[in-house]
Ligand SMILES: Nc1ncnc2c1ncn2[C@@H]1O[C@H](COP(=O)(O)OP(=O)(O)OP(=O)(O)O)[C@@H](O)[C@H]1O
């Protein structure tokens with residue numbers, strides 16, 4: 001076998017290879033550049049942090065403080081309830097908005113534009129930033145967190161809802177119109193049954209996301225398990241941190257399992 | 268900053284479905300009942316103040332009025348903004364390189380053996396259940412404040428995000444080519460490289476870009492707990508009630524994040 | 540000595556279904572064997588015991604006297620790399636180029652990272668091109684596999700198997716997804732290459748006339764047992780009626796010329 005007999009790839013294949021190769025090189029160069037220019041802490045600083053904390057952390061992780069359990073359990077339930085209300089708030093408000101934003105129902109494209117713009121605007125800010133603002137406006141506590149999550153979820157759910165609505169089958173709509181149904185009948189008997197399972201599934205998905213978000217909103221004083229956790233982190237009470245973490249993980253994993261099971265049956 | 272667009276729009280349901288049987292309807296009423304009960308319990312336990320929804324919202328918007336940007340703040344914005352992007356990028360790269368081998372370990376069709384598969388799955392499930400800011404708070408305490416804990420936090424977070432998406436993709440790969448390679452005497456590595464990777468590469472790259480989008484938005488707020496980037500500046504400005512400074516930071520960050528998002532979304536659309 | 544030896548092979552699938560009930564066959568080197576039988580007779584199961592994709596619950600399959608059935612790990616992989624396999628559904632990586640698909644059969648001892656980067660040894664590349672030339676589609680090397688017709692895809696499947704430089708070739712209904720003229724073209728390619736390289740070949744076929752046309756030897760199976768074993772000349776319509784347990788319809792798709 002003489003290697004020189006190997007045919008060369010055609011030009012367009014080589015161009016693609018070259019392009020992908022260049023991208024890969026650029027990605028690596030960027031990575032190295034970032035590594036070189038990042039403001040790293042001194043090694044001594046990291047080392048002292050590690051030596052002071054790693055052993056106690058591991059110690060705490062294997063021996064979670066049982067006395068912290070009631071607090072952890074209570075705060076996690078509050079977190080859960082915050083996520084429930086935040087998600088519901090978002091879903092209830094996103095529902096009408098999504099019909100406005102969908103291009104195929106109420107009057108068509110030109111009417112959909114403001115709706116879409118509103119949805120994009122509303123999910124522009126991360127919920128933690130919204131939470132800071134709500135804490136400043138309405139005082140600390142779960143209410144601020146719930147409103148932050150609610151507002152943020154409107155954007156997320158509204159976008160998906162309106163995509164679902166735009167994707168519905170026109171057949172049933174026309175069938176009901178042909179049978180003399182008015183817009184209310186069309187809405188109730190053709191649109192809602194088609195979109196409801198998708199809506200419910202996405203609300204559940206958003207709930208999974210919100211539960212995680214709710215667990216950190218306390219870091220800015222917006223209720224839930226985040227605040228007790230942050231305090232114990234700052235005082236390096238690793239055994240108590242460990243208990244709080246365990247409860248968070250167990251709770252989130254359980255909710256994920258149940259939620260994804262329901263979602264699978266919905267769609 | 269803007270939420271990344273969800274991956275894939277759900278498929279529309281079959282048209283003209285007949286009215287569901289009684290049991291199914293009862294079940295959906297039951298579901299509604301459960302949700303309603305949950306809402307009531309949650310409402311009471313959190314002392315949620317519905318009225319403040321309106322007063323709060325009013326405050327919220329009046330608050331925005333005070334955010335008129337003071338552009339002189341630009342001078343101090345750009346450095347932490349670059350650091351934000353660095354944290355997001357390095358975290359994504361490191362997270363991806365840890366996630367990929369774990370994904371193949373955790374997928375039934377590419378796993379080494381049942382035990383390591385189970386271990387990988389448990390690890391990934393736990394990683395996935397911890398939110399980004401929590402990772403950051405943890406590593407700030409554990410290491411030192413600054414970009415380093417931010418990077419480590421996003422690395423772990425990325426592994427969690429990628430793992431589930433990735434292993435679902437790997438497990439849904441067409442088994443035919445895998446069998447063909449096994450029949451030809453290929454081991455696990457060769458099967459992954461020649462039969463699995465080509466099938467999932469495009470989707471996987473799209474997921475990596477997607478987690479980069481998530482990480483960029485996360486990196487903006489990491490600074491709230493001391494993990495570097497623009498968030499730290501934002502947090503101090505907020506605490507000093509320097510709202511016009513906050514306005515400038517939010518505006519600039521918003522534009523940059525939107526731009527990164529737009530490029531990434533465009534690249535994703537080219538991939539599939 | 541026979542090349543492939545089945546010794547009282549039984550296969551029981553999980554669930555208890557007994558797909559092979561004691562098969563003993565000796566296949567000499569270079570023979571082109573066609574296996575026929577009704578759906579569910581155990582043809583695929585039999586062929587898959589040769590490369591241990593299905594492991595017999597009893598009995599043994601040996602190649603050149605070495606047991607495939609008891610081989611494990613690296614030893615099994617080494618034996619498999621000597622056995623090419625062709626599938627009804629081609630089993631190509633659709634998103635990869637034809638050349639890459641062929642190379643995948645070749646690269647037994649090339650490190651995996653070279654596959655990731657796509658830098659293959661020149662000798663392997665040359666050989667992959669040669670294999671494509673032998674199945675008549677050298678010009679398709681850089682085309683994506685899903686851009687080919689069914690017949691061309693099956694030729695890539697054959698080229699991939701050839702790239703292994705196998706001494707045994709297994710083909711499980713290689714033409715069942717193809718139209719009659721393409722079926723014949725693919726079968727004659729397979730037969731010609733087996734002849735030229737002296738490859739021992741086992742093919743499952745559903746079509747009686749094709750079996751008669753290409754086989755050196757026809758093995759008929761029914762219900763997990765070998766019920767016919769003879770030359771094409773001996774495989775009369777009567778014999779086929781025995782194998783199938785019913786009269787053969789005149790209008791059946793026999794894939795005749
Ligand atoms: N993986 C499996 N698990 C359980 N039973 C199986 C499995 N594969 C095949 N069988 C059963 O074993 C029997 C023989 O199957 P086999 O695929 O060998 O038949 P075949 O002769 O190749 O049929 P066909 O012409 O339809 O391909 C059938 O009854 C089949 O249902």
Ligand SMILES: [Mg+2]
Nearest residue numbers: 582583584711
């Ligand atoms: Mg079969």
